[in-house]
Amino acid sequence: MRAVLALAALAVLAVLVGVGALANLDRAGLDLFQLPHGSWLDLGASIVSTFARAEIVGSVALGVAVARLLHRRGDWWVPLLLLLVVGIELVLKATVPQAAPPDDIGRTVDVLPPLELPTAFAFPSGHVARVAFLVTVLRWPAILSAAIVLAVAVTRIYLGGHWPSDVVGGWLLGYGIAALAYRRQ
Numbered sequence: 001m002r003a004v005l006a007l008a009a010l011a012v013l014a015v016l017v018g019v020g021a022l023a024n025l026d027r028a029g030l031d032l033f034q035l036p037h038g039s040w041l042d043l044g045a046s047i048v049s050t051f052a053r054a055e056i057v058g059s060v061a062l063g064v065a066v067a068r069l070l071h072r073r074g075d076w077w078v079p080l081l082l083l084l085v086v087g088i089e090l091v092l093k094a095t096v097p098q099a100a101p102p103d104d105i106g107r108t109v110d111v112l113p114p115l116e117l118p119t120a121f122a123f124p125s126g127h128v129a130r131v132a133f134l135v136t137v138l139r140w141p142a143i144l145s146a147a148i149v150l151a152v153a154v155t156r157i158y159l160g161g162h163w164p165s166d167v168v169g170g171w172l173l174g175y176g177i178a179a180l181a182y183r184r185q
Contacts, residue, residue: 003183006176010124013169017123018096022165029164030101033157037107045155046109052127052152055115057134058082064138078137078181085133085177089126089170093119098163106160124169125162128153132174137181149174 016022050056061079068076100122131152135145153167162170 003176003179006172010172014096017098017165026163026165042107043109045158049155050111052131057130081181085129089129093121096123098123101160108159123166124173125156125166128167128170129174132171133178136178
């Protein structure tokens with residue numbers, strides 16, 4: 001039931017974002033998250049955000065799948081559903097017309113060379129979707145999972161990489177697919 005609710009909420013949010021209903025709220029939220037500023041904060045947020053990049057989360061998901069397969073676990077394939085999360089993310093980024101925040105407010109410090117696919121739009125946040133999926137699939141304690149997802153979400157907004165609605169959409173996507181996978185077992 002939670003999976004269906006999360007994915008339904010994602011669909012509703014995508015429509016609201018697509019018609020621009022949240023533009024003023026997104027701008028106010030972004031401005032609020034960007035109030036604190038400092039080069040040390042930019043670096044720290046960039047490091048946190050780096051751990052949610054596709055190549056890092058993808059490597060962890062693949063490693064978990066292999067380890068589970070070697071231990072003959074029936075759910076070995078679940079971490080590989082990260083590919084479905086990324087696929088849905090890319091479809092939404094091609095169809096939900098929400099531009100990313102302006103480049104001039106970006107604060108990201110490239111800790112690793114970027115390996116990003118160019119996408120037409122910003123909704124939803126792939127960083128948040130991937131992390132939300134992974135912590136749900138790994139079945140970490142709820143408080144730890146929430147703290148990790150929240151940290152990534154806050155850094156994505158603080159760094160000027162996403163609007164608040166993008167990170168909420170990413171959370172709904174990642175959590176929804178992971179919860180659906182475990183519901184189907």
